[in-house]
Amino acid sequence: MVGLKHAAGLCLALSLIAFVAGADAASLQPQEVRITDAELGSSLTGAPGDPVQGAKWFKSRKLGNCLACHGNKDLASEPFHGEIGPPLDGVADRYSEAELRAIVVNSKDVFGPETIMPGFYRVLEGQRVLKDFQGKPILTAEQVEDVIAYLNTLKE
Template sequence: MRIAVTTVLALMLGVSGVSAETVKPADVKIVDGTVAQALTDKPGDPDKGRQWFMGRKLGNCLACHANSKMADQPYHGEVGPPLDGVAGRWSAAELRAIVVNSKEALSPETIMPGFYRDAGLNRVAKKFAGKTVLTAQQVEDVVAYLMTLKEE
């Protein structure tokens, strides 16, 4: 019975050979610019997502993107688009795809890294080879935070 339930859950996630707990990077499928299903079975935490977003040693989204909700943080980037109101422009499924693998979701020419990729990368230090920048749960947390950024 356990095998049947796992198989059904994997089919619901649109992947094969994985449990519903965490979708592995190689099993994430971007379809029409979206990753419709969450990467984990635990909902994203927007407060943690905010931490990853502004964290200079992990997500570091502020290095490239401005975000007026973080006016207290220094050095907002100007390389990427401002993320104010991003929840009104993109769905959670689209934002998840962009965070997971922006080159596939947006354009191969984007300089935004894929935060949930562990293969096909260039010039990766040995200690980071085979690892993702963010965990699946951290991706879900960042997406949950991004969904709080609505136009006011």
């Protein structure tokens, strides 16, 4: 009987290891994300993002559209920088990666429900949402990590 308990414990331990390893390989789903103290320390994908792709999502008028609200000298050649949000020059000096991830994932959890900034990795229920984004986040987990990687390049 002791051997059976030991075997069951070993199976449980191996299952937990497999679960954790699998969780690192797969993207965290929006409903699984937990922002604590305005931070989200772990990558949504378990891998670092690509800053070149992040700049693409940042300036895309069909996805991130960050330039609609935020000025950014790094993308000065792009038209129509907004002035609603603060300029993002030097943002990596003001916020940690964990804070930036929390802001991009769900700014409402960081700045409060009154902020105009959308949460890019949450599913909006019962709100007016573009048809293309109904029931899904604006950015994928990989795109969020790419944007975070790009924002981390913006230093004074």
